[in-house]
Amino acid sequence: MASRGIPHFIIKEFMAKQKEYSIISFVGRVNVGKSSLLNLLSGQKDFAIVDDQPGTTADTVAALMEIHGLGPVKILDTAGIDEYSKLGEKKRKKTYEAIEEADLTLIVIDLLRNVNNRDFAIEKEIAKRAFRYNKQVLVIYNIFSATESLKKIKELEHLTNQELGLKLPSLCLNASNKKEQKKIVEFISVCLKKESRDIDLIPLSEGKGYVLLNIPMDEETPTLRLLRPQDMAVERLLRKYLIPVLFRMNLKKARANDKTEKKRFLALLKHLYNSPEELKLIITDSQAMDILDQWTPENISLTTFSVMMTNYMSCGNLDLFVKGLEAFSVLRNGDKILIMESCNHNRKCDDIGTRQIPNLIKEKLGLELKISFSFGRVMPEDLSQYKLAIHCGGCMIDRQKYSRRIFKFKEAKVPITNYGLFLSWIHNPKAVERVCKVFKI
Ligand SMILES: Nc1nc2c(ncn2[C@@H]2O[C@H](COP(=O)(O)OP(=O)(O)OP(=O)(O)O)[C@@H](O)[C@H]2O)c(=O)[nH]1
Ligand code: SF4
Ligand SMILES: [Mg+2]
Known part of the structure; x- marks a missing residue:
């Protein structure tokens, strides 16, 4: 090389x-x-x-x-x-x-x-x-x-x-x-049969071009390092000679319709879009999908870190997680669902798993569900009690452990979806197709 x-x-x-x-x-x-x-x-x-x-x-x-x-x-x-x-x-x-x-x-x-x-x-x-x-x-x-x-x-x-x-x-x-x-x-x-796990984290071809990474840091963001999916994306892009551009969106301002925040983001988009090297893709933190889906013109590819990780960790089985979203059409008040993360982290006020997703289910869908949580390397024994599982990107476990989880849910006939897909879908069902497109789903 x-x-x-x-x-x-x-x-x-x-x-x-x-x-x-x-x-x-x-x-x-x-x-x-x-x-x-x-x-x-x-x-x-x-x-x-x-x-x-x-x-x-x-x-x-x-x-x-x-x-x-x-x-x-x-x-x-x-x-x-x-x-x-x-x-x-x-x-x-x-x-x-x-x-x-x-x-x-x-x-x-x-x-x-x-x-x-x-x-x-x-x-x-x-x-x-x-x-x-x-x-x-x-x-x-x-x-x-x-x-x-x-x-x-x-x-x-x-x-x-x-x-x-x-x-x-x-x-x-x-x-x-x-x-x-x-x-x-x-x-x-x-x-030893080497199972082919050649799934490209970001399936873009090598060469010229920018990829914009939207990283809205909040109180939970660790200091002095990026999160693993962000780190992995940067590494992958560099390896392909693509240019990662990192942008920190102020989500609070963006959600409050702050004109300067929108201007700042659109000015960068315009600059990248009009430069000789093409803007190939935007990857955003999933929780900013409500904003990014609206602010990003349709001709620009958009996905989320969580969707990217799920495609990678599941060895290209992203469609299984897309299908999992269908469970929302049959969920009823009182049904049990499981929200799962593969790590334990210090949870602050607006945590995605414990706060944002449950609140959105209640507010946007009007559903009163019984929500259980599972964090870290261990998963619950009896999965059959759940009508749906919503999993994070799973970046802190092996792909083998992740596959075992998928197998267990399949075996228990429990649909599974993912944070990024859910957060895209809940704000705009059409955004699901958008965030999956780069992965050829
Ligand atoms: N001479 C000899 N002793 C062995 C061999 N393999 C294991 N041992 C002895 O057998 C005993 C058990 O070996 P371990 O490797 O601890 O066996 P294990 O299967 O891990 O045992 P558990 O952890 O108790 O399930 C030890 O005293 C070892 O020294 C061997 O190939 N030759
Ligand atoms: S394991 Fe899940 S919750 Fe933890 S950092 Fe990775 S994607 Fe986020
Ligand atoms: Mg032993």
Whole structure:
């Protein structure tokens, strides 16, 4: 890539950090060597606690790293799935989550244990759960420090594969022998199907042009940094040699029909529009859609950061979220809906999720709904009680975690939509088409 004055190694380093990582989880019964395998694969001897006490790992442990031959990966070590206590139940729940999020689940089996009493119900259940989420599964047979001959081990591997009946590729190794790292890396590199997640955050072609980013900072805006979707948009545009222009709109003034605020915005639009490099797109904070939809001439493309993130996080399934808006036509007073954000932040007076959206539902639609909120990495268990979910852009979680959420809502037959779509639709239903157009929806 041409450097434009930036040292090549910096560009390479930057690009590497932007790559999507695969998630790999080690799952199985207690004491089969899952934590030892995380340490082996990551090359970090003491990353996860290893001990002969069954049930040592209580919660999912994640190691983020770049593995030569595999690229960037997030490796998950999980709690053993066969601990039948109250705590075991909680641990199991976390392990199931890891299976549902991981691109690849490695079922770990102690090859020599219980040679005469082969019960693989648990392992089959793990595979079933992973397959339900369209995830890939492989088997690792931990042979510990077995003294059996290689021939005997191979025979037992073959026999166990037959008993397991899953027809999955498998690998035998000694998890506590660090020389086996190469073997497991090779095994995963060969077998891991890299799911294509090549969704462009901003699908504009490389070249000349301005993209205006409207960022109306308010009391909740963190100091000294932009929000992640804004940061990501700037990075993406720079990579394409497009020119990001950042504008801070004073929303209070704009909503109060302040003439100077409108003049300031329109003057910038005019300047960009008439310059030799085209104004290709405006991306706005969703909460300013009531203003931007009115103030932006129809011939200028307009979307929101939240819609952009939803398209990206859902791997191009934005239409599912557009369809979710249809739920408003059947909602009745007293129905339960869920408003969800993927992070916890300090909520000030005019928070979008807890204040603006509920108020708009009440004021504009005249609906008295029962609204539940869910913030952060955990989602509610029973989704079937909700008639609709409205999700934020989800920028603080992995795409895999986000996909799991979509899957859960689909499975529970609960429609889902997004903040940016809702805030566009509520002010002008036609604006939905407008904010989706750049994503070819
Ligand atoms: N010799 C030998 N010991 C192993 C091997 N793998 C695991 N161990 C030992 O087996 C015990 C359990 O290993 P862990 O890696 O903690 O097993 P785990 O599956 O994470 O166990 P839980 O977290 O309790 O579910 C430890 O004492 C390890 O040192 C191996 O390949 N060879
Ligand atoms: S996770 Fe959601 S609420 Fe949190 S910053 Fe990202 S888009 Fe906003
Ligand atoms: Mg462990």
